[in-house]
Amino acid sequence: MSKKPALDVFSLLAGSGTRFDKRRFKADIQLFEPEAAAVPVSRKRKGSVTVALAPELDFFQSAAAEEGRKNKDAKKKTTAKKSGDYVEADSDEDDNHASDEDSDVDEVADQKKSKTKADSDDEKESEEDNGVVLENEEQVEAFRKEQRIRVQGTDVPFPFTSYAGLCDRYQFPAYLRKNLTTQHYTTPTPIQMQSIPVMLHEREIIACAPTGSGKTLAFLVPILFALGAPKGDGFRAVVISPTRELALQIHRHIKNLTRGRNFKTCVLTKATNPSNPITSAQLAKFDILVTTPLRLVHALDQDSIKLDKVRHLILDEADKLLELGFLTQMDSVFAACSSPHLQRSLFSATMPSGIESLARTFMRDPIRVIIGTINSATSTIKQSLKYVGEESGKLIEMRQMVQGGQLKPPALIFVQSIERAKELFSELVYDGINVDVIHSERTKAQRDAVIQSFRSGKTWVLIATDLMSRGIDFKGVSMVINYDFPQSVQSYIHRIGRTGRAGREGAAVTFFTKADAEYLKIVVNVMKESGCDVPEWLLNVKNPNKKERKNLRKRAIQRDTISTMSKYDAKKIAKKRNIVDDSKKRKQEKVAPEKAAPVKA
């Protein structure tokens, strides 16, 4: 692999608003790019900052924006606390600037304004790029084939080919047109081309498109269109995501798309402060709810939330939400969304057939939209497998990658458990790598700080569990390393999907040991399907059967501790620890009867 991309990352860090303390991180640069680090910084800067950055490659621009947002959020939280607002429920008032003085009765005025100011820009835009007009079934079929869009269902609406064209066709409100334009959403991605019209036609949808292909916008645009004006009269749209981090990310998208409109969005996540619960009256003021299932069910159980006015229910990462672990909670949610006009939309990058069949039992004549091949990875990810022999070989391989400059930051490393995430962190942190770790045992504040630090480029290598495998959009991730072999094809696709997003290139390396060998084909099949080079011998490896796959999904392979310590030393330390523990126990047993005596008496 060429060494240039990593060097580019450092240049980009310096050249896109993020200040990088190269002197402080000199050692890290040397680790990742030994030759590059040897060149004087001033010379490098001269030659490399001019690298043309695609507008969507805003990993580091978003860092600056994120910083600004963070300050704003901190300010908002203080205000919220002062005014006695519920912090978890994040009113969007501050962010929407109300520059158009929007209110629920302003729709007409809003449309008038759209004819005067905002739309004059949009009309210009429409003249410039109204896309291809698809006039008949034949043209539509050819277009879908070209875009690898596959549809199934009755009366499937035609796809659209440009946002300007879409806005004209459906008479989008001015604020939405403007926000799409200012955020450079001019050309839709294939999933957006087809699923937005489906949802605008009030049809239920099962949508499956590769990671990083813009599914969030695909469901948010039609919801916002359908909501019309903000009412603040109870939830009309609910988006459910399996993790708190993803819910917060979706919320950020909503904020960006609703600038200039005073929609009130509430985010409920597991991290609730029970001493200060949100009241029913407060909850009744919102238009949109973004939540994790567990938190929502908690609110439903407390009778503090009403979902009877909900018209749009979106399940992001739908296959995860319909897995056994979440199913009971989702049942309660479906029961609470009692409107006969409820429109359900399911989105994910993976959709096992069993889950889809289950979904069809509660959906109303859904349209199925698949982009590319179902359950496949993005073709922009260069996938590879690396045999490391025994468990201990992984750490050796990892260090070789760092020394040899093959570890391209920003990089994500996935392991199978919290314990292993901690272990790997304590190994790598002493290697002088700028590394951090994220898992569900870290506090909400720690998790937020870690994500922020990774987004801003301060952390170059992030160790994570599957908590971070779904949905999270770190645009600039160059590489994903599966330190531990994934437990399912879905896990593999979502994990590696943290790189190679929005058309960018990325690399994914999966380590495997002798113990993983029987499951190898899970990864090989995905590699083959997405057009990666796979050696002949790997293609001939046997497929694990259904039972084997099920076992792997249920229980991860037992692995030796991640440690550079020899087995002999580890045993010696464990023995010593046992002796100390036993002695402590004995002492406690001696003390306990005396302590217990007064109680007995």
Ligand SMILES: Nc1ncnc2c1ncn2[C@@H]1O[C@H](COP(=O)(O)OP(=O)(O)OP(=O)(O)O)[C@@H](O)[C@H]1O
């Ligand atoms: N039409 C578009 N033009 C340019 N960029 C886009 C467009 N639509 C989405 N994007 C960008 O693509 C990135 C990936 O989008 P998103 O997070 O919605 O992907 P996804 O399909 O939901 O991925 P995952 O399956 O991993 O959740 C985002 O940064 C988003 O801003």
